[in-house]
Amino acid sequence: MGNDAKISGNSGGTDDRFLRVFVGSEAALRAFARSIVPDWDAVDEVMQEASVVLWRKFGELDAVENFLPWAKVVVRFEALRARRKFARDRLVFSEELLTLLADESADTAEEERLLEAAALRRCLGKLSPAHQELVLAPYAGAGRVKELGEQTRRTANSLYKLLGRLRAKLHECVGRELAAAQRFHP
Amino acid sequence: MNESPDHKPEPEIIELLHRHLLGATEPAEAERLEQEMLRSPRLRAEFLCAARMDAALHDESTHRQLPPVQNVIAFPWRRMLAAAATVVFAAVMWRWMNLAPQTPGPVAAEVATLIDTRDCQWAGGGVIPVDGRLAEGTVHLNSGVALIEFDGGARMALKGPASLELTGPKSARLLRGDVTVRCEDGAEGFSLLTPTSTVIDLGTEFGVAVAADGGTAVEVLDGAVEVAGAANQSPATTRVLSAGESLKLNADGTDRVNAAKPADWVRDYTSQAERDGKSLPPRLFAQDVFSTQGVKSLGEYNGGFGWLGPWVSATQLPSPSFAPLAPIIKRGTEPGESLVLGGRGELRRLLAQPIDPTRRQTLYFGFSFHRTEPARSDITFLRGGLSLMLRSSAAPTSLVAAGLSPQNRWTSFDANGVETSENEASGSGPYYVIVRIDFRPKIGNRVAISAHRSADAIPIQEPSKWDLITRRRMVVTKTPLDMIALRTLHTSGFRIGEIHIGNSWAAVANPGVVVK
Numbered sequence: 001m002g003n004d005a006k007i008s009g010n011s012g013g014t015d016d017r018f019l020r021v022f023v024g025s026e027a028a029l030r031a032f033a034r035s036i037v038p039d040w041d042a043v044d045e046v047m048q049e050a051s052v053v054l055w056r057k058f059g060e061l062d063a064v065e066n067f068l069p070w071a072k073v074v075v076r077f078e079a080l081r082a083r084r085k086f087a088r089d090r091l092v093f094s095e096e097l098l099t100l101l102a103d104e105s106a107d108t109a110e111e112e113r114l115l116e117a118a119a120l121r122r123c124l125g126k127l128s129p130a131h132q133e134l135v136l137a138p139y140a141g142a143g144r145v146k147e148l149g150e151q152t153r154r155t156a157n158s159l160y161k162l163l164g165r166l167r168a169k170l171h172e173c174v175g176r177e178l179a180a181a182q183r184f185h186p
Numbered sequence: 187m188n189e190s191p192d193h194k195p196e197p198e199i200i201e202l203l204h205r206h207l208l209g210a211t212e213p214a215e216a217e218r219l220e221q222e223m224l225r226s227p228r229l230r231a232e233f234l235c236a237a238r239m240d241a242a243l244h245d246e247s248t249h250r251q252l253p254p255v256q257n258v259i260a261f262p263w264r265r266m267l268a269a270a271a272t273v274v275f276a277a278v279m280w281r282w283m284n285l286a287p288q289t290p291g292p293v294a295a296e297v298a299t300l301i302d303t304r305d306c307q308w309a310g311g312g313v314i315p316v317d318g319r320l321a322e323g324t325v326h327l328n329s330g331v332a333l334i335e336f337d338g339g340a341r342m343a344l345k346g347p348a349s350l351e352l353t354g355p356k357s358a359r360l361l362r363g364d365v366t367v368r369c370e371d372g373a374e375g376f377s378l379l380t381p382t383s384t385v386i387d388l389g390t391e392f393g394v395a396v397a398a399d400g401g402t403a404v405e406v407l408d409g410a411v412e413v414a415g416a417a418n419q420s421p422a423t424t425r426v427l428s429a430g431e432s433l434k435l436n437a438d439g440t441d442r443v444n445a446a447k448p449a450d451w452v453r454d455y456t457s458q459a460e461r462d463g464k465s466l467p468p469r470l471f472a473q474d475v476f477s478t479q480g481v482k483s484l485g486e487y488n489g490g491f492g493w494l495g496p497w498v499s500a501t502q503l504p505s506p507s508f509a510p511l512a513p514i515i516k517r518g519t520e521p522g523e524s525l526v527l528g529g530r531g532e533l534r535r536l537l538a539q540p541i542d543p544t545r546r547q548t549l550y551f552g553f554s555f556h557r558t559e560p561a562r563s564d565i566t567f568l569r570g571g572l573s574l575m576l577r578s579s580a581a582p583t584s585l586v587a588a589g590l591s592p593q594n595r596w597t598s599f600d601a602n603g604v605e606t607s608e609n610e611a612s613g614s615g616p617y618y619v620i621v622r623i624d625f626r627p628k629i630g631n632r633v634a635i636s637a638h639r640s641a642d643a644i645p646i647q648e649p650s651k652w653d654l655i656t657r658r659r660m661v662v663t664k665t666p667l668d669m670i671a672l673r674t675l676h677t678s679g680f681r682i683g684e685i686h687i688g689n690s691w692a693a694v695a696n697p698g699v700v701v702k
Contacts, residue, residue, distance in 0.1 A: 017580075020580065020581075020664070020665055021580050021581065023664070024578070024580060024581030024583065024584060024664075024665050025581065027241070027245065028583075030241055030244075031237065031238050031241035031242075034207075034237045034238075034240055034241045034244075035233070035234050035237035035238070038209065039209055040244060064579065064580040065579050065580065065582070067580070068582065091206075091209075091211060091213060091216040093216075093219075093220050093223070094220060096224070097220055097223055097224055100223075100224070100230060101223075101230055101233065101234060104227075104230055104231065104234060105234050105237070108234065108238070110582050110583055111582070111583075111601075113238050114583055114601040114602070115603075116235065116238055116239065116242065117238070117241075117242040117245070118601075118602050118603035120239055120242045120243070120246075121242075121246060122603075124243075124246065135243065136243060136246065136247040138208055139243060139244045139247035139248070140247055157210075160205060160208060160210035161205075163204070163205070163208060163210075164201040164202070164204050164205040164208070164210070165201055167201070167204035167208075167236070167239070168197050168200040168201040168204060170239065171200050171204065171232075171235065171236060171239060172197070172200070174235070174239065175235075
């Protein structure tokens, strides 16, 4: 299998191999980083640092199919390191808890993540358009939730509470969908 | 650490997990979460699930805000990959891939793809590239024929001069000009509005012409359609027309059913790539008929052609082995045995020629198999499932798969989800299954499955009706697909008689006579 495909170095023709493998694993790595750091800006910072390390050490990787678990080790290190910085001004979990989470998150099978994402899209589609917009608002740039609050005459605080409830509903729906999929997904 | 017994967390605590991810918890709430998560592995698992959901929502948000393809300049991906030489570039790529989402604007939804153009002159002199995505809105074609594939599955040949408003994945409004529409199995229900009518496809093919005064002529070329008068007519008329019938609806609301006169309808719905593919002689790229010649274990075997190395077990399969063929009938002429697989596991074999999914192309797979114990189910009351996958050794999520589910339905899945056939597979096999995979780099792959009893004759021509044609948006795969995997699920086993990979239906339907 991929064990035959040794990585010979980190220059010349391996650049595009690195990029292909990196891009292929990017979503999984970002999701992994998100389980450790407090927000998406922090994920971007961690990924940027990690990508440099990964590129530099790509030649040490024995086979491309081992890229994801190997890259998770690097991302984990960078994310835990970043935690110390973020802990100064944000509510972040203790290093003990984050280490546990990082260990347990590293075991998540990639297919499980993809099935969850597909289930989430189906569940999101069941919400009303207004609720879908609210659920996606936190990712649409700073102040979007506040803007929606102004439009609907609600405080940002009450919208975040509603967001929490909607996401808990999605969480439950994803669990149900996956349980159903388990019955037939090969 | 003192971990609590595993129990399902209350909805309130799940809500708290999500608010924490949104940065909207109070210090006391964060402290409570911390303590409970340290105690409960189940709650940590729920937090990790919540974090993955957050990542998926982030991706979904970015995806929904991308403008339609036709309005953006294509990113020179391949060229840039080739030029990648420094880590600076990796960082630039990284930044490019992670541009902060912009505030959403009113973006029209993409609903169709332009799959072929024949001498097209668009109004205003613009060019819509083949394989370009079309968003909701109106297109004006001065002359020529444009072939449009709607995301709902219908194919439409639009003949200029014509103006067409795309209104959804299964609907459009013809303002003037001629169209023909073909709805293959599973794509029925396409509706075409005209100034005087709504034409709803009930299966197969029809032509509609709208004259300058708004009068509409509808002709059923194959199958049946339902034609309703425009809503402003009173009383509204609805008729079902069958093949060979036509209806003229005048702008003044009067109408008349006629026997159709031969008209100059465009009835070729194939793209250039499909025509090229069909004109090629049948060819097989890889084949394994398990010509074992006395070999009894998988490790000793390296037969077939088109492979790079032997089959390798990627999981703890309970010892795959070979067994005499019956009751499977081989379609290849070479003799051989069958490969026996059981339990939960995956066997993989590298292809000598990896498939480039960024190139628009169609591949065909033919494989035969049967369940070793058709009636056996495990403790979940499920029988085994078998999938044949085309996947990448470099990126585990790059895959396209087709197979038989534990519920005995034909199934196809990729990283985006799974679809199963409406009907169960007939009988208990053995089956000879032909899978067509259309690689469509801009709009996502499509899989079609046609199953046959292995002893039966297989049609020479590719059928228009398949047991399953995927309809959802499948993943656009970029990594070369360099291996075939056979995956089994649950306790009962399968025997696989042969696998053929070729360039056409003919190549895999009758592999015994194909030149390799």
